[in-house]
Amino acid sequence: MNFYALLQAVLNGILTGALYGLIAMGMALIFGVMRIVNFTHGAFLMLGMYVTYVLFQAAGMNPYVGFIGAGLFLFLFGWLTYAGLLRPIRGQADFMVILLTMGLSLVLIDAVQLIFGADYHQINIALLSKNVRLGPQISLNAPWLVSFALALLLAFALYFFVMHTMFGRAARAIAQNRYSAPLMGINVNRVQGVTFGIGAAAAGIAGGLLLPVFYLFPEVGNQFRLKSFVMVVLGGMGSIQGAALAGLVLGVVESLTSLYWGNEWALAVDFAIFILVLSLKPNGIFGSQRV
Amino acid sequence: MKRWQLILAGIIFVVAVFLPLVIRTDYTLQVLFRVFLFAALGLAWNLVGGYTGQLSLGHAAYFGVGAYGLALFAKLGVNPWVALAIAVILALVSAAVIGSVSFRLRGPYFALCTIAFAEVVRLIVKNLPNVTGGDVGVQVPLLFPTSTIRSFYYAALGLTMIAFGIIIWTERSRFGYYLMAIREDEETALSVGINTPRYKLLALLISAAITAVGGALYASLFLYIVPDQVIAMEISTEIAIVAMLGGAGTALGPIVGSGILETAAELFKNIFQEAHLLIYGALVILVVLFLPEGIVGTLSRKLHFFGKAPTAPLTASPLPGAKEEAERVSAE
Numbered sequence: 199m200n201f202y203a204l205l206q207a208v209l210n211g212i213l214t215g216a217l218y219g220l221i222a223m224g225m226a227l228i229f230g231v232m233r234i235v236n237f238t239h240g241a242f243l244m245l246g247m248y249v250t251y252v253l254f255q256a257a258g259m260n261p262y263v264g265f266i267g268a269g270l271f272l273f274l275f276g277w278l279t280y281a282g283l284l285r286p287i288r289g290q291a292d293f294m295v296i297l298l299t300m301g302l303s304l305v306l307i308d309a310v311q312l313i314f315g316a317d318y319h320q321i322n323i324a325l326l327s328k329n330v331r332l333g334p335q336i337s338l339n340a341p342w343l344v345s346f347a348l349a350l351l352l353a354f355a356l357y358f359f360v361m362h363t364m365f366g367r368a369a370r371a372i373a374q375n376r377y378s379a380p381l382m383g384i385n386v387n388r389v390q391g392v393t394f395g396i397g398a399a400a401a402g403i404a405g406g407l408l409l410p411v412f413y414l415f416p417e418v419g420n421q422f423r424l425k426s427f428v429m430v431v432l433g434g435m436g437s438i439q440g441a442a443l444a445g446l447v448l449g450v451v452e453s454l455t456s457l458y459w460g461n462e463w464a465l466a467v468d469f470a471i472f473i474l475v476l477s478l479k480p481n482g483i484f485g486s487q488r489v
Numbered sequence: 490m491k492r493w494q495l496i497l498a499g500i501i502f503v504v505a506v507f508l509p510l511v512i513r514t515d516y517t518l519q520v521l522f523r524v525f526l527f528a529a530l531g532l533a534w535n536l537v538g539g540y541t542g543q544l545s546l547g548h549a550a551y552f553g554v555g556a557y558g559l560a561l562f563a564k565l566g567v568n569p570w571v572a573l574a575i576a577v578i579l580a581l582v583s584a585a586v587i588g589s590v591s592f593r594l595r596g597p598y599f600a601l602c603t604i605a606f607a608e609v610v611r612l613i614v615k616n617l618p619n620v621t622g623g624d625v626g627v628q629v630p631l632l633f634p635t636s637t638i639r640s641f642y643y644a645a646l647g648l649t650m651i652a653f654g655i656i657i658w659t660e661r662s663r664f665g666y667y668l669m670a671i672r673e674d675e676e677t678a679l680s681v682g683i684n685t686p687r688y689k690l691l692a693l694l695i696s697a698a699i700t701a702v703g704g705a706l707y708a709s710l711f712l713y714i715v716p717d718q719v720i721a722m723e724i725s726t727e728i729a730i731v732a733m734l735g736g737a738g739t740a741l742g743p744i745v746g747s748g749i750l751e752t753a754a755e756l757f758k759n760i761f762q763e764a765h766l767l768i769y770g771a772l773v774i775l776v777v778l779f780l781p782e783g784i785v786g787t788l789s790r791k792l793h794f795f796g797k798a799p800t801a802p803l804t805a806s807p808l809p810g811a812k813e814e815a816e817r818v819s820a821e
Contacts, residue, residue, distance in 0.1 A: 235597045283774065290781060292597040293544040297733065298777040300726055304770030312764055424608065427601055466612035469605040476602050477590045 215449020224400025230436025246405025265406025276398025434482025531743025555701030736783025
């Protein structure tokens with residue numbers, strides 16, 4: 199295994215990792231503010247991919263613009279999900295929330311399969327065949343690079359929004375203490391609804407950005423069901439910057455696992471890390487600040 | 490355990506024993522096999538999830554170890570029944586490992602950790618094709634000399650009866666009270682001297698053993714298994730939902746839950762075909778929203794409400810000193 203192969207794997211891992219980070223930030227926001235273990239997160243990502251796909255096929259919209267539509271759609275969808283399904287069972291055991299979000303995930307995947315069929319799709323844009331060469335041995339795929347840049351930008355925007363706006367402050371107040379937040383005049387229902395919407399939108403946007411580089415099929419989100427929670431735990435419960443960092447780390451770890459042991463072990467290593475972190479350092483590896 | 494639940498369970502078992510005399514089609518018997526298989530699995534899950542309050546979503550691990558243990562040891566030339574026994578021992582070992590790590594966690598982390606363990610088991614089985622056959626799958630021997638579905642039906646029914654018996658015994662034993670004390674408040678249980686890690690593990694071991702036998706039965710009926718089929722997250726959730734639908738922490742619940750869920754799932758498959766998962770998912774959502782205590786749990790509470798008032802107060806005993814305070818106030 200030469201040095202260039204290693205460097206290439208690390209760079210590819212970072213490119214994937216930024217998108218993982220965006221997905222994980224959405225999950226961390228939802229988990230941090232509401233303690234909701236969202237098993238629909240993968241289905242949200244899948245919906246984002248399909249919205250971008252439909253915009254591309256029907257209106258000819260470039261996926262690098264179309265992801266905005268996916269974000270808006272998922273924001274609304276997330277808000278409605280929270281208001282219609284999750285708010286009524288607030289206060290029930292976490293396990294019921296897991297079951298409910300699993301049920302919703304099944305419904306969404308099957309609905310998409312009924313509408314679009316189970317076939318694999320891939321979109322074709324001019325950018326796909328382009329590569330950016332860095333020196334003689336290293337080359338990066340152009341659409342991955344664009345997705346990476348946009349994901350990074352959006353991750354910073356989300357971070358700024360949560361850390362430096364009044365809304366973000368309200369969300370963090372609820373995360374710190376959900377009983378005293380309403381005493382400070384925070385409309386908990388509204389903030390939680392919007393937060394869930396933003397979390398879903400982050401997954402949807404990541405889906406839109408993944409569309410040019412991934413195959414599209416109804417169950418595409420399943421691989422992110424548990425993985426997004428692996429990143430949340432790795433990053434420290436509910437810390438969005440931790441989750442973003444964990445996304446990058448996981449991207450690189452997966453890429454290196456694929457290089458040395460083969461692609462099929464990447465997911466197993468993810469879960470092994472998850473179990474190790476949960477049992478040895480349940481507060482996560484990065485930082486302890488909550489959302 | 491209320492007496493009506495025991496009577497109803499008795500009726501169900503008696504009818505179930507004679508049912509194959511009436512039913513002639515293999516298809517119906519196969520559906521009924523699934524009903525009792527998942528009733529047994531739901532009862533096993535209930536011991537850990539319903540009575541001890543440790544809501545596992547990784548029981549597919551024990552199911553899969555049971556299925557693969559039977560298949561792989563039989564492939565080495567071991568008698569299928571001996572292979573089944575080895576599979577159960579393997580499931581006990583994996584339960585000990587999984588329990589020792591995941592029981593330290595609470596709430597959603599426990600559930601997520603059990604899912605992660607089941608996924609690791611699935612991926613190991615998937616990625617070691619030289620040992621397990623990998624994605625291609627592996628052949629499973631028949632456990633019964635006659636290949637009729639009827640023997641499998643009776644085996645599943647027997648497993649359900651054993652699991653039900655264990656639950657009934659648990660409900661009346663000191664062991665069962667320890668488990669329920671852990672469910673209600675683990676710290677308090679620990680503080681009154683219950684060795685909570687030991688009893689949680691014991692509950693999981695019993696549960697895993699039954700689940701492994703169930704997995705082996707399932708595999709032996711299908712004769713051929715692949716990892717994504719027997720160690721799937723869908724199996725784990727189906728087991729949990731069977732128990733939740735019927736009523737977690739009730740002895741009759743999983744039997745009722747499995748009867749409804751498995752026949753409904755089969756009907757959905759025939760009626761709605763491709764949309765059956767959509768209907769199934771919607772059913773799960775409805776159960777969580779409207780029947781969080783499950784059918785038997787809700788029914789039990791309703792019957793209790795209309796039944797004879799208990800002689801002892803149902804509510805928690807008043808705070809120490811409250812009685813004296815009340816007497817003092819009334820004396821004034």
